[in-house]
Every structure is written in C-alpha cells, then in structure tokens.
Amino acid sequence: MTTFDELSRRLGQVSDLGAAASLLSWEQETFMPPEAARVRGLQLATLAGLSHELFTAPETGALLDGVQPDGDTQAAVVRVARRDYAKATRLPTAFVEDRTRAQNEAHHAWVHAREHSDFASFAPYLERMMDLARRQADLRGFEDHPYDALIDDYEPGMRAAQVQSVFADLRDRTLPLLEKIRAAGDAADYGVLTRPFPADAQKAFAWRVAGEAFGLTGDFARQDESAHPFQSNFSRSDIRITTRVEEYWPACLFGTWHEAGHAMYERGVHERWERTPVSAGASLGVHESQSRMFENLLGRSLPFWQRYFPQLQEAAPQVTAGLDAAALYRAVNRVQPSLIRVEADEVTYNFHVMLRFELELALLEGSLSVRDLPEAWNAKMQAYLGLTPPDDASGVLQDIHWSAGLIGYFPTYTLGNLLSVQLLEAARQDAGVAAGIDRAEYGPLRAWLVEQVHQHGRSLSPAELTVQATGWPLSADPYVAYLTRKYGEIYNLN
Amino acid sequence: MTTFDELSRRLGQVSDLGAAASLLSWEQETFMPPEAARVRGLQLATLAGLSHELFTAPETGALLDGVQPDGDTQAAVVRVARRDYAKATRLPTAFVEDRTRAQNEAHHAWVHAREHSDFASFAPYLERMMDLARRQADLRGFEDHPYDALIDDYEPGMRAAQVQSVFADLRDRTLPLLEKIRAAGDAADYGVLTRPFPADAQKAFAWRVAGEAFGLTGDFARQDESAHPFQSNFSRSDIRITTRVEEYWPACLFGTWHEAGHAMYERGVHERWERTPVSAGASLGVHESQSRMFENLLGRSLPFWQRYFPQLQEAAPQVTAGLDAAALYRAVNRVQPSLIRVEADEVTYNFHVMLRFELELALLEGSLSVRDLPEAWNAKMQAYLGLTPPDDASGVLQDIHWSAGLIGYFPTYTLGNLLSVQLLEAARQDAGVAAGIDRAEYGPLRAWLVEQVHQHGRSLSPAELTVQATGWPLSADPYVAYLTRKYGEIYNLN
Numbered sequence: 001m002t003t004f005d006e007l008s009r010r011l012g013q014v015s016d017l018g019a020a021a022s023l024l025s026w027e028q029e030t031f032m033p034p035e036a037a038r039v040r041g042l043q044l045a046t047l048a049g050l051s052h053e054l055f056t057a058p059e060t061g062a063l064l065d066g067v068q069p070d071g072d073t074q075a076a077v078v079r080v081a082r083r084d085y086a087k088a089t090r091l092p093t094a095f096v097e098d099r100t101r102a103q104n105e106a107h108h109a110w111v112h113a114r115e116h117s118d119f120a121s122f123a124p125y126l127e128r129m130m131d132l133a134r135r136q137a138d139l140r141g142f143e144d145h146p147y148d149a150l151i152d153d154y155e156p157g158m159r160a161a162q163v164q165s166v167f168a169d170l171r172d173r174t175l176p177l178l179e180k181i182r183a184a185g186d187a188a189d190y191g192v193l194t195r196p197f198p199a200d201a202q203k204a205f206a207w208r209v210a211g212e213a214f215g216l217t218g219d220f221a222r223q224d225e226s227a228h229p230f231q232s233n234f235s236r237s238d239i240r241i242t243t244r245v246e247e248y249w250p251a252c253l254f255g256t257w258h259e260a261g262h263a264m265y266e267r268g269v270h271e272r273w274e275r276t277p278v279s280a281g282a283s284l285g286v287h288e289s290q291s292r293m294f295e296n297l298l299g300r301s302l303p304f305w306q307r308y309f310p311q312l313q314e315a316a317p318q319v320t321a322g323l324d325a326a327a328l329y330r331a332v333n334r335v336q337p338s339l340i341r342v343e344a345d346e347v348t349y350n351f352h353v354m355l356r357f358e359l360e361l362a363l364l365e366g367s368l369s370v371r372d373l374p375e376a377w378n379a380k381m382q383a384y385l386g387l388t389p390p391d392d393a394s395g396v397l398q399d400i401h402w403s404a405g406l407i408g409y410f411p412t413y414t415l416g417n418l419l420s421v422q423l424l425e426a427a428r429q430d431a432g433v434a435a436g437i438d439r440a441e442y443g444p445l446r447a448w449l450v451e452q453v454h455q456h457g458r459s460l461s462p463a464e465l466t467v468q469a470t471g472w473p474l475s476a477d478p479y480v481a482y483l484t485r486k487y488g489e490i491y492n493l494n
Numbered sequence: 495m496t497t498f499d500e501l502s503r504r505l506g507q508v509s510d511l512g513a514a515a516s517l518l519s520w521e522q523e524t525f526m527p528p529e530a531a532r533v534r535g536l537q538l539a540t541l542a543g544l545s546h547e548l549f550t551a552p553e554t555g556a557l558l559d560g561v562q563p564d565g566d567t568q569a570a571v572v573r574v575a576r577r578d579y580a581k582a583t584r585l586p587t588a589f590v591e592d593r594t595r596a597q598n599e600a601h602h603a604w605v606h607a608r609e610h611s612d613f614a615s616f617a618p619y620l621e622r623m624m625d626l627a628r629r630q631a632d633l634r635g636f637e638d639h640p641y642d643a644l645i646d647d648y649e650p651g652m653r654a655a656q657v658q659s660v661f662a663d664l665r666d667r668t669l670p671l672l673e674k675i676r677a678a679g680d681a682a683d684y685g686v687l688t689r690p691f692p693a694d695a696q697k698a699f700a701w702r703v704a705g706e707a708f709g710l711t712g713d714f715a716r717q718d719e720s721a722h723p724f725q726s727n728f729s730r731s732d733i734r735i736t737t738r739v740e741e742y743w744p745a746c747l748f749g750t751w752h753e754a755g756h757a758m759y760e761r762g763v764h765e766r767w768e769r770t771p772v773s774a775g776a777s778l779g780v781h782e783s784q785s786r787m788f789e790n791l792l793g794r795s796l797p798f799w800q801r802y803f804p805q806l807q808e809a810a811p812q813v814t815a816g817l818d819a820a821a822l823y824r825a826v827n828r829v830q831p832s833l834i835r836v837e838a839d840e841v842t843y844n845f846h847v848m849l850r851f852e853l854e855l856a857l858l859e860g861s862l863s864v865r866d867l868p869e870a871w872n873a874k875m876q877a878y879l880g881l882t883p884p885d886d887a888s889g890v891l892q893d894i895h896w897s898a899g900l901i902g903y904f905p906t907y908t909l910g911n912l913l914s915v916q917l918l919e920a921a922r923q924d925a926g927v928a929a930g931i932d933r934a935e936y937g938p939l940r941a942w943l944v945e946q947v948h949q950h951g952r953s954l955s956p957a958e959l960t961v962q963a964t965g966w967p968l969s970a971d972p973y974v975a976y977l978t979r980k981y982g983e984i985y986n987l988n
Contacts, residue, residue: 016536020537021514023517024514024517027517033713033715033732033733035713035714036728036729036731039732040732043513046506046511047511047514220529220530222525234533234534234537235530235534237530238526238533275536
C-alpha cells in the first residue's frame with residue numbers, strides 16, 4: 001500500500017461513518033418510531049465521536065504530512081483533507097464536547113421559548129452560544145474579523161467584509177424596487193394557492209416533474225415526508241429529499257424542486273471523489289444556488305409553467321379550473337413583505353437574511369447585547385419590510401440556527417440567491433442552453449451545471465468556482481437585474 | 495471513571511456501530527434506491543470492520559481482565575462480553591477477511607446457480623465454505639465434534655450430539671403421525687387462501703392484529719415491505735419488521751405475526767442491558783420459539799380465529815364470504831408434504847430441518863462429498879416426505895444459508911419449534927395465562943414471557959433459560975403431544 005492508499009482507506013472510513021450518521025439522521029426525521037429518539041441520539045453521538053477521533057488521530061496527520069499525491073485527483077483529495085484536518089485539530093476535544101452539550105441544551109431551550117414566545121428564557125443559552133462562537137473563532141484564528149473564522153465553515157474563503165459589501169449593494173438596489181412594487185398595489189387572486197389539492201397528488205406531481213425537468217429519479221434517490229424539508233445523501237447514488245404537504249400547496253411543489261436542486265448537485269459530483277472529503281458541494285452558498293435555481297429561476301418561470309401546466313391540470317383539475325399557465329405563473333410570484341423568512345418571496349427574502357447577518361455580526365462584536373436583540377430585530381424588520389412581529393415567536397425566535405450554534409450560516413442563503421442568477425446568465429451564453437431554458441427543457445443546462453459546478457465537488461473553492469464558471473467574482477448585479485426585469489413586468493412598473 | 499465505566503463506554507460504542515450497521519442493512523432491504531447498493535456495501539464493511547477492531551482491541555481485553563463487576567447486572571455484562579471476546583479474538587483478522595470475501599463470492603454463485611438450477615457451478619464455492627467452516631471450528635476449538643464449535647454461534651452451549659438425540663426422537667414420533675395424516679386424505683377447500691385480498695388491506699389487518707394481540711405498536715416499531723420478511727432492531731425501542739404480500743395471503747398475515755414474535759422478544763429485553771452485548775435474544779432457537787409461538791401456536795389456533803375472524807371479515811369481506819372462524823382455522827392448518835422449507839406446515843417443517851442438519855454434519859465430517867450432495871438431498875426428501883424435487887433449484891439450492899457460510903444454523907429452527915410448545919405448556923400452568931390463551935387474550939401470557947424469557951436477554955444461556963422457565967431441559971415431548979392432539983382432531987385420526 002502506498003501512503004495515499006493508506007490515507008484513502010482512512011478517509012473512506014471517515015466518509016462511511018459520516019454517511020451512516022446521515023442515514024440515521026434522515027431516518028430519524030422520516031420513519032423512526034417516536035420512542036427510539038433517546039438511544040438514536042446516543043448512536044449518533046458515537047458515530048460523530050468515532051469519526052472525529054479517526055480523522056483527527058495523529059496517524060491521519062502523519063499520512064497527510066508524508067503523502068506524495070500522484071495526479072490532480074489525489075492532489076485535490078490531499079489539499080481538501082489537509083484543510084479539514086487543520087481546522088478539525090484546532091478545536092480541542094473538550095471544546096467540541098462542551099459545544100455539543102451546549103447546543104443540545106440551547107436547542108431544547110429554543111423549542112420551549114418559541115412555543116411560549118418567551119425570549120427571556122432563551123437569552124442565557126444564546127449568550128452561551130455567542131461565547132462559544134467567539135471562543136471558536138479565537139481557536140481557529142482569523143485575520144480581520146472573528147466572523148471570518150465562523151462563516152468559513154459554511155462558505156470556505158468568504159469574509160465578513162465581502163458579505164457586507166455585496167449585501168449593501170443588494171440592499172440599496174432592491175429596497176427601491178420593493179417600494180415600487182408595494183406602491184403599485186396587487187389585485188391578483190391568490191385563492192388558487194390554497195385550493196384543495198390531495199396530499200398524494202401534490203407529492204406525485206412534484207416528484208414526477210422533479211424527474212422530468214430536473215433529472216431526479218428513483219434509480220438513485222427517493223422522496224419522503226418530514227416536518228421540515230431537507231436533502232441528505234449517503235453517496236452520489238443514494239440521495240434523499242423530503243417534503244411537507246400543506247394547505248398552501250406550492251410549499252410542497254417548490255420545496256420539492258428546491259431539494260431537487262441540492263440533490264442534483266450531489267448527484268453531479270464526479271465519482272472519482274467517492275468516499276473522500278472532496279465528495280460534497282463546494283459550500284452552502286453554492287449548494288443554495290442550485291436549489292434556488294430549480295425552485296425559483298426555473299420553477300417560478302413562465303416557460304416552466306407553459307410546459308408543465310397541462311400536467312398540473314391532469315394531476316389536480318380542481319386546482320387549475322379556470323386558470324391558464326400565465327395566471328398560475330402570476331399567482332406563484334406574489335411579492336409581499338412577511339414576517340417569516342422561509343415563506344418569503346424572491347424580492348423580500350434577502351432582507352430577512354441581511355437582518356440576521358447584521359444582528360449576528362453585532363452580537364459577535366459585542367456592540368449588541370443578547371438582551372437587546374428582540375428590540376433590534378423588530379426595528380430592522382420595520383426598516384426593511386415595514387412590519388413589526390406581534391411576538392418573538394414570529395420574530396427573533398423563528399429560526400433554529402442560532403440555537404444550534406450556526407453563527408455565520410444565514411448569509412449563505414443570499415449568497416446562493418445571487419450566485420444562482422449569475423450562473424444562469426453565464427450558462428445562457430451557450431445558445432443551446434438558452435434555447436432549452438426558454439422551452440423549459442433543461443437537459444443542456446443540467447449538462448452545463450455538471451461541467452461547470454457539480455463535478456468539481458469541494459476541489460474548487462466557491463470563489464474559484466464562481467470565477468471559473470461565470471468569468472467574474474460574485475456580484476449582486478445579475479440578481480438585481482433579474483428581479484427588476486421579472487417583477488417590473490409582473491407589477492407593470494415601467 | 496471506573497474500569498466498568500470505561501468498559502461500558504467501549505461496549506456502548508460497539509453496540510452503536512452494530513445498530514448503525516443494522517439500520518443500513520434494514521434500509522437496504524426496504525427503501526434504498528437500486529443504484530446505491532455498491533457503496534452501501536462498502537459502508538457496511540467499514541462499520542463491521544471498525545466494530546470488530548474496537549471490540550477485539552487489546553484495550554478491550556485489558557478492561558475485561560481488570561474489571562471488578564459490581565452486582566448482577568455488571569457481572570452478566572462482563573460474563574457475556576468475555577465470552578464474545580474470547581470467541582472473536584480466536585479468529586485471526588486474515589481469516590475473517592478471507593471468509594467475508596468467500597461468503598460474498600459464494601452468495602453470488604448461489605444466486606446464479608439457483609436461477610439456473612445449476613448445482614455444479616455452485617459446488618466449488620460450497621466446498622470452500624465447508625473448508626472454512628472446518629478451519630473455523632479448529633480455530634475456535636471443540637471437545638467432541640467440530641459442529642459443536644459452529645452451532646455455538648447460533649445456539650450457545652448446544653452440541654451436535656444433543657441435536658441428534660432430540661431430532662431422532664422427534665423424527666421417530668412424527669413420521670407415524672405424518673403417515674396417518676396422509677392416509678386420512680384431505681377433502682378441505684383451500685381455495686379461500688388465494689381469494690383476492692388487496693395488499694394494503696392485508697398489511698393493515700396483519701399489523702393491527704399484531705398490535706392488539708401481541709402488543710407490537712408504532713410507538714416503538716414499524717412494518718415495511720421487503721423481498722424476504724425479517725425482524726431487525728436498533729434498540730428495544732427501535733424495532734422493524736418487514737412483510738411481503740403474495741396472492742397466498744396467509745403469507746403476509748402469519749409472516750407478520752412471526753416477525754412480531756421476534757420483535758416482542760427484543761422489546762422485552764430489560765433496559766438495564768441497553769447498549770451492552772447482553773441486549774439481544776439468548777439464541778436463534780429461543781428467538782424462533784417466540785416467533786413460532788405467535789405465528790403458529792397462537793396465530794393458527796381456534797380461539798385466535800374465533801376472536802379475530804370478525805375483524806378479518808371487516809378487513810376483507812370477499813375473502814371470508816361463506817366462511818366462519820372454524821372453517822378458516824381448518825384452512826390455515828393444512829398438512830401437506832412440500833419441497834420448500836419456508837412454505838412447510840407445522841408437521842412437515844421439521845423434516846426439512848433434520849434433512850439439512852444431517853447433510854451438513856456429513857459434509858463437515860467428510861463422509862459426504864459436496865459432489866454427491868444433490869443425490870443425498872433428494873434421497874432424504876424421498877425418505878422423509880415422499881417427494882423428489884424436479885430440479886436442484888427447488889431442492890438443495892433453495893436456501894441462502896450455506897452460501898453465506900451459515901453451517902450449524904438450520905437446527906435452531908426446529909429447536910425453536912420444540913421450545914415454543916414447551917414454553918407455552920409451562921406458561922399454561924398459570925391459570926390466568928391459560929384462561930387468556932383460551933380467549934385469545936394474550937396479556938397474561940406476554941407478561942409471563944417477559945418475566946421468564948425476554949427480560950434476561952443473553953444473561954442466561956438457552957439451556958439455563960429453558961430449565962428455569964419450564965422446569966426441564968429441552969425435549970421433543972411437548973411438541974409431539976401438541977401435533978398429535980391438534981392434527982389428530984383436524985384430521986379425525988382417533
């Protein structure tokens with residue numbers, strides 16, 4: 001065995017332990033009987049612990065030091081593994097265990113606090129999470145801002161300053177658009193979005209279209225139900241998405257296509273990275289660019305509904321009665337400021353993210369105290385969206401992220417939105433891709449995405465990938481132009 | 495941390511890895527998309543390898559040597575773990591890996607051979623499996639017969655000589671019964687057993703009765719479909735059974751109740767053994783005693799159908815049309831020699847097992863060569879059941895066991911049958927239990943089983959458990975008496 005073979009074997013074991021943990025987690029959300037939860041938690045902790053132990057063992061370090069990679073594939077594996085190893089070994093085991101316990105406690109406190117809309121009871125736990133985030137940033141090290149050390153876990157190489165600059169540009173150029181839309185008024189009929197649509201028919205239609213339009217099939221994937229939709233995968237041929245059925249039936253459809261975007265990214269990662277740390281999406285932001293592209297740029301486009309409206313008619317004639325493709329397109333593109341991030345439309349969504357980014361930056365710096373957070377939240381909601389939450393449950397307590405210690409995570413949603421349009425515009429430079437998109441035939445686009453984005457896995461950084469695929473660094477320009485064009489037309493703003 | 499705490503932590507990790515592997519295997523048979531199979535195999539190999547490594551590590555041995563167990567619970571954990579450790583470390587890693595590869599190859603060869611009814615193509619692989627079995631017996635060590643070292647994996651403490659003696663007794667006393675039944679003729683109408691019974695209704699009825707009669711509920715268990723029914727569990731609160739729907743609908747019903755017997759055994763293991771090697775059934779034979787009790791002794795009894803016939807009428811009126819409980823009871827208790835073990839009735843089933851036991855003993859001893867196996871198989875089928883298989887696919891190639899290296903496994907099916915009646919007779923000594931059984935109310939019986947069988951897990955050997963629960967060692971007497979009584983009545987033999 002060469003040193004690389006030995007390293008490969010070890011990385012393969014780490015990958016397998018991670019896949020097993022993912023499967024246990026997926027199953028916990030989909031099929032697991034309720035009484036199984038406690039021991040399942042212990043099993044997941046064991047898998048995480050053994051995986052961490054195996055990966056951070058001195059033997060791994062010695063292999064990474066001694067290995068002489070042969071060729072590009074091996075070089076990428078070693079590069080990514082070295083980066084992960086350096087990050088993982090910088091956190092002492094005692095810190096990781098402490099953080100895991102604190103996350104667990106904070107999560108339970110958050111569930112209780114949200115249920116009773118009682119921020120005060122959650123505040124001490126959030127303070128603890130912020131302390132841990134600061135300590136983690138110190139342990140990891142950073143040049144400019146502690147936030148840089150945190151966001152790097154989700155968006156490798158991204159910096160707080162870059163997020164601030166891109167977000168400021170986006171904010172300054174979409175606030176006027178939003179004001180115009182609100183001033184234009186909205187006389188459309190949205191009742192269609194809650195017409196009765198049987199649960200099985202919703203799921204079947206969403207899944208069939210995910211296959212026909214986006215290539216997600218039962219050969220290597222499956223769809224199940226869970227309380228919160230997500231994508232998970234245990235190899236590129238073992239992918240799961242979940243959905244949820246609501247009275248508001250677009251949630252199931254667009255949610256399915258969103259998860260299909262994540263799924264097809266993982267599917268497209270080249271098999272030469274199998275069971276190595278390269279075999280995953282480049283970042284959460286790049287991942288989100290794929291899910292939002294399928295969900296919004298394609299799924300909420302007019303050509304899409306011109307193509308799939310007949311299938312919707314067949315699947316749910318009572319929903320489409322009296323409508324045509326254009327009317328449906330109009331209904332699923334309502335812009336309306338709202339309190340809840342996950343229900344927000346394409347125009348207002350990013351304000352929810354900016355607000356969270358600004359607040360977590362202030363919390364981390366200490367310029368905002370946890371005690372004053374609800375007030376700061378409500379002030380920003382008023383400033384951006386003209387709304388004030390009636391209670392903290394529909395305000396500062398709505399998201400799980402902070403309770404799980406995910407500081408630096410929120411910006412990736414908006415980075416993904418921006419990148420989705422930037423990528424789609426780049427792809428449209430290819431005439432075949434553009435013609436396909438305009439007919440809602442996405443084969444050429446999907447091939448372009450595999451070539452430019454998916455296949456590389458984590459072998460390119462998000463910034464490298466963005467420049468290589470689109471020709472320039474991440475920018476708000478394409479997204480702003482997209483929103484202005486699309487909603488200018490829908491709301492007759494010109 | 496005391497030494498026992500350290501040992502506990504390690505055994506807990508081994509248990510968690512095993513549970514994760516079981517979940518991956520269960521999911522492979524129920525939900526996994528087809529293309530996922532290859533990598534899933536690698537993941538399962540990693541989990542098995544890491545678990546073996548962790549358990550057989552010198553550190554485990556040192557803990558087992560140094561530990562001073564405090565109290566009965568700890569003592570049982572240490573006793574069982576020491577026994578497992580001694581067995582596991584007696585097989586060199588090279589041997590285990592070699593055997594795993596050989597099993598994998600033999601399995602594929604068997605699938606192909608069975609499909610083409612081509613024993614000759616499987617023979618070299620079976621020879622290899624027998625060689626490995628002999629080597630394994632030598633590595634493990636034995637006093638009287640190499641078979642003793644093999645059956646010990648499935649039925650701890652059992653010996654070939656004891657199996658021979660019990661089986662001879664059983665054979666000599668059931669062959670005359672079978673002859674009488676065959677001579678009596680059979681004019682019953684079995685067409686009811688293939689009347690149309692919608693798949694969902696079959697599963698729902700089987701599952702509902704498994705809950706009401708046997709206590710298996712969605713709080714801690716679930717039922718799914720798979721090609722071959724099985725029970726699996728990842729903790730005593732995380733249990734799965736699978737079923738298969740056929741035109742012959744009793745397969746789904748009795749199969750479900752069979753697996754419910756396995757499931758309720760695992761459910762009944764005391765939680766003080768959680769995440770230790772004690773937390774499982776005492777042996778395959780004891781396990782089978784529980785599954786066969788629910789499936790046959792209860793599920794195929796007249797009181798059972800007197801109680802549940804109305805529910806069957808409601809679930810499938812087209813199946814029960816023109817029938818009553820007694821007619822249904824009669825139909826599901828047909829005795830008819832047949833070629834396939836898994837389809838055999840209560841009277842003929844054990845002959846299938848005896849035949850296999852005798853053949854694998856002869857193969858192991860070398861008194862029978864693999865080349866001559868099909869002929870020997872067919873001769874015994876003729877002698878016991880008066881049938882000759884038309885081809886090897888429905889003869890010597892029908893079972894997966896030998897291809898998987900499971901030599902010494904088959905007898906546990908019949909040992910389980912015998913024990914099922916011996917246990918039920920012992921339980922009936924309690925008047926409340928007996929009255930319940932006669933009304934098909936199994937609460938008191940289930941409490942007795944938890945007390946006498948389930949809760950002990952692996953802390954008692956099968957022989958200890960049998961004597962403690964029934965007052966005497968395993969015997970064919972109760973089973974022979976049961977068959978004679980039940981089928982004497984059904985076939986009017988007296």
